[in-house]
Amino acid sequence: MPRTRPALDYALLGLLARGPASGYDLRKIFQTTALGRYSDSPGSIYPALARLERQGLIDGRTEQSGHRRRVFHLTMRGRHAMTEWIEQPIAVDDLLRDAAIVDLRLAFMSDAAPGQLEGFLGQYARAAAEYVKRLEAGRDEFENAISRSAALAFELGITLARARASWVRTTASAEQAA
Amino acid sequence: MPRTRPALDYALLGLLARGPASGYDLRKIFQTTALGRYSDSPGSIYPALARLERQGLIDGRTEQSGHRRRVFHLTMRGRHAMTEWIEQPIAVDDLLRDAAIVDLRLAFMSDAAPGQLEGFLGQYARAAAEYVKRLEAGRDEFENAISRSAALAFELGITLARARASWVRTTASAEQAA
DNA sequence: GTTTACATGTAATCCGTTACATGATTGA
DNA sequence: TCAATCATGTAACGGATTACATGTAAAC
Numbered sequence: 503m504p505r506t507r508p509a510l511d512y513a514l515l516g517l518l519a520r521g522p523a524s525g526y527d528l529r530k531i532f533q534t535t536a537l538g539r540y541s542d543s544p545g546s547i548y549p550a551l552a553r554l555e556r557q558g559l560i561d562g563r564t565e566q567s568g569h570r571r572r573v574f575h576l577t578m579r580g581r582h583a584m585t586e587w588i589e590q591p592i593a594v595d596d597l598l599r600d601a602a603i604v605d606l607r608l609a610f611m612s613d614a615a616p617g618q619l620e621g622f623l624g625q626y627a628r629a630a631a632e633y634v635k636r637l638e639a640g641r642d643e644f645e646n647a648i649s650r651s652a653a654l655a656f657e658l659g660i661t662l663a664r665a666r667a668s669w670v671r672t673t674a675s676a677e678q679a680a
Numbered sequence: 681m682p683r684t685r686p687a688l689d690y691a692l693l694g695l696l697a698r699g700p701a702s703g704y705d706l707r708k709i710f711q712t713t714a715l716g717r718y719s720d721s722p723g724s725i726y727p728a729l730a731r732l733e734r735q736g737l738i739d740g741r742t743e744q745s746g747h748r749r750r751v752f753h754l755t756m757r758g759r760h761a762m763t764e765w766i767e768q769p770i771a772v773d774d775l776l777r778d779a780a781i782v783d784l785r786l787a788f789m790s791d792a793a794p795g796q797l798e799g800f801l802g803q804y805a806r807a808a809a810e811y812v813k814r815l816e817a818g819r820d821e822f823e824n825a826i827s828r829s830a831a832l833a834f835e836l837g838i839t840l841a842r843a844r845a846s847w848v849r850t851t852a853s854a855e856q857a858a
Numbered sequence: 859g860t861t862t863a864c865a866t867g868t869a870a871t872c873c874g875t876t877a878c879a880t881g882a883t884t885g886a
Numbered sequence: 887t888c889a890a891t892c893a894t895g896t897a898a899c900g901g902a903t904t905a906c907a908t909g910t911a912a913a914c
Contacts, residue, residue, distance in 0.1 A: 505875075508901065535818060536776075544868095549901080569911065612828070661844075683903075688874085704893050723875060727873080747893055
């Protein structure tokens with residue numbers, strides 16, 4: 503299996519899809535917004551931008567007015583890579599491993615084809631419901647074998663999975679109606 | 681700042697706190713339970729066990745009946761490292777970066793001192809409530825600057841944060857009463 | 859004139875992933 | 887006997903973190 507692209511790459515591509523930006527701009531976004539889970543350190547951003555440029559997904563031009571800045575924009579290939587990533591089917595395992603990545607895909611659907619958002623939410627709803635079932639099955643299995651605090655943590659996990667499933671289902675319906 | 685220990689290390693230590701186990705046993709737990717977010721690959725587990733042993737946090741003895749197995753158990757130092765990790769104050773940034781790690785700490789509080797669980801939940805409740813506030817402030821700030829799907833993703837994030845805060849608050853109260 | 863913010867990078871180190879390698883035991 | 891499972895490791899590679907390094911521009 504080919505190595506999957508790191509989530510940071512998609513976060514960068516998704517931000518650049520909104521318009522050109524420099525490495526410094528992108529770092530500040532990671533520092534100051536809800537995207538804080540991604541590293542804002544120069545040691546991760548600049549190498550990431552360099553490899554995306556090497557792969558032809560972004561293109562940087564150096565500005566010389568004021569500070570020396572390299573402003574990057576998405577190439578056609580970059581846009582294509584984003585679309586491909588977003589359009590992947592949503593598997594239950596995606597939620598098990600890291601649901602935040604699925605949410606990142608949702609966040610960056612902005613310029614998707616019409617009807618795409620509804621499809622995404624529909625898939626998401628199915629996967630999220632299935633995930634809840636899996637967790638509940640796991641609880642029934644291990645209930646008596648684990649400590650009190652582990653049971654609490656498990657309960658919290660189920661509560662969150664239910665909240666996710668419920669929100670996605672409701673939103674999917676609303677989007678369908680609109 | 682000293683490099684923080686990888687979450688996998690704590691997952692392994694926490695599992696070993698319940699009783700001795702081999703690398704293979706631990707891998708199967710990661711494969712089959714809700715701990716699936718941690719890698720079950722031999723290339724991560726065995727090196728991790730090796731480094732924990734090097735650091736004196738676990739101790740392995742080789743069994744020779746049947747298959748050749750190395751069964752590990754927690755040392756005193758390992759137990760101490762776990763306690764220290766669990767007792768850290770809960771910061772809002774911990775939730776921003778990766779709330780699952782806070783939940784892992786909750787899961788492994790089993791053998792904490794009496795009263796500790798209440799303290800943990802109380803801190804957690806404060807941090808979770810503060811986190812919701814931060815997200816809501818972020819929404820008010822960016823509401824008009826982001827795409828429709830990004831706004832939806834943000835809404836989902838807030839919904840989940842609220843569900844977390846609510847569950848933790850309720851559970852903290854219940855635990856206080858008990 | 860000196861601190862603060864802007865701005866981009868590199869080097870050392872550590873960890874995770876993937877793939878490879880090895881061998882014993884059990885069960886069909 | 888042949889496949890599946892048990893069981894432990896190593897090697898190559900890539901990416902993240904931390905720290906270091908460098909320099910410009912604005913603000914006070």
